[in-house]
Structure formats: C-alpha cells, structure tokens
Amino acid sequence: MYRFLKQLLLITCFACFTFSAKAQKVPLIKIDQLESRIHTGKDTTYIINFWATWCAPCIEELPNFEKLNKEYKKEKLRILLVSVDFKSQFTSSVIPFVHKKKLKNEVLFLDETDQQEYINRIDSTWSGAIPASLFIRDNKRKFIENQLSYPELLHEYQTF
C-alpha cells in the first residue's frame, strides 16, 4: 500500500512537471519592449495579433495563426499573440485560456494603461477595435483591423 502511494505521488509529480513544462508562461510586456523586440528581429517577418479572451472573433481566428505557424515553421516567421485583456483578468482568464488552448505561438500580455498612446504607436489608423493584426519586416508594415480567415491570413503573409 505504501509503495502504491509512493508511486502515485511520483506519477502525480511527473504529470505536474510535464504539464507546467508544456504550458507557456505569459510575460507582461510594455509597448517599448514590444517595439524593441521587433526591431531586433531584422529579416524575420513578425505577425502581431491583438486579441482578448472576451473577444469572440479573436478566439475564432486564433487557430488560423496557430496553423500558419505550424505550416511555415521553416520560414523566418514569428507570430506574437498580444493579449489586451483587462489586467484584472490576467490570472483568472488569460492564463487558464492559454493553457487550455495549448497555444504554441508566443503569447504576451500588454501591460499598458494609456490606450491613447499605445494604439497610435502600434498604428495610427487603428481605431482600437479587435481583432487586429500588424505585419512587420524591417521597415515594412501593414496593419489590418479585421478578423482573418485562414486563406486571408495566408494571402496576407505570402504577399507581404
């Protein structure tokens, strides 16, 4: 009996460990950090998707970004899923959501309060509505304030 319990404990620990190793951490990031992150990327194409757990069309299109990442893994492509959820929802909604959906793309939480400033810095044409996605490579930028189907996303990526 004791042996059995010991084994059970071991298995549980192992399960916990593999789970936490797989589930990604979601760092809080400032707009400055996001910008410098992109500038160091050089010839990498960045697709930065702005989403939130409460935004139904965002949740709908997230699998498209996961699929693009999976299929173009060998290309210099980096997809960043930037959550603009309320900060009070970070531990209660964002983290559980990221773990549940097992998102493979890097997820970041935008830790900014002044929306006036960061919306314009991301793109001056952005109204603030989500979903929205920013494509960046070197000095080239394209901003799309719309939900993207997989064919649309693929088209945008391939023609960028």
Next chain:
Amino acid sequence: MKLLLTLLFAVASFACIAQVKTLTPGQAAPDFKLENVDNKEVSFKSFSDAKGYIVVFTCNTCPYAKAYEQRIIELNDKYASAGFPVIAINPNDPEVSGGDSFDKMKDRAKSKHYKFPYLFDQGQVATNAYGARNTPHVFVVEKTNTGNIVQYTGAIDNDPEDSNPNKIKYVEEVINALNKNEKPSYTVTKAIGCTVKRKS
C-alpha cells in the same frame, strides 16, 4: 486565376475599409430616424430643447460596452438636463450578433432602467453614416446655427476598467467646454473595444 483571386481580395479589403470612414470633428452629424426600444421613432428633432447630443454606439454583448454601461447611464443623468442627452444606438447586425436583437435590446433597456433612447439601427444605416467602428464609440454632437456638428469622437474616458480615480473623463470635459463656449481640449481619442459586427 491567381491574379483574379488577388484582385478579389484587394476589392474585398477595400470594401471593408471604405465602409468604415469615421466622421471627424467639424463634420456635419447626419440626423437619423430609428426605432427605440419603446417602438417609437427617435431622431435629433425629438429633443427640441437640446444644445447637443451624446451619441453612443453601444451594445448588449461587448464586455467593454458592459463595463461602460453604468457610466453611460450616469452621463445621461448628469447631462440630459444640461442640454446634452444620451442617444444610444446599437450598431451590431443581429444576424451576426444574436445577443443584439431588438428583443434583447428591449430586455436590456428595461432591466437596467435606461432613461435614454436605445435605438435599433435597421440595416446599419446610422452606424455607417457615422462610421462607428467599435463599441462603445461616442460622438459628441453640438447643435449650432449651421446645423449639427460633430465636436468629439472616441472613448468615454481613459480607464475602461474603472480603476483609476484620476481618469480623464473625455466626454465630460468636452461637454463642459462646449457649455462654456470654449473649444474642447479633446477632439479625437481611441480605445480598445469590440468591432462593430457587420454583415459580411
């Protein structure tokens, strides 16, 4: 074929962008005649004593709209008697967003005791005329000798979570300035919000 597809995409993206041209401050605010939750039609003319209007595109379903609902109610309580009543318009297509049907709007207005009109925008006519892009999206309109003029577009304040006691209350500042015949210090602001649900 590829060219055709590309062209199709280009036209489609252009159509999407062209559809949402938001009115800018200084432009005329087009009047509308929309059905209220009490089944009566409402337009600017329904408020003969008004000095202007707080036109808010908002809805039942968006968490941001819900977060701002109480503040919209308070804006009307505070400013309707000062000449700037709230006129709320639901910009979402109920076929795309079922929770924004006319019946659900009636339920919401009743349960939250709206004292302002909450209008159903059949065919998204007013929504497109104003170029409302997200919910809530505010247009402060002033009645002038030359007609109804947009004085401000954007957010209600800079604190959606309602957690900062030092928030800037844009709409209040704009109306206070207009009531003193001054130029508002804010004319356009932006905010995160839910996209207006349009028929694709």
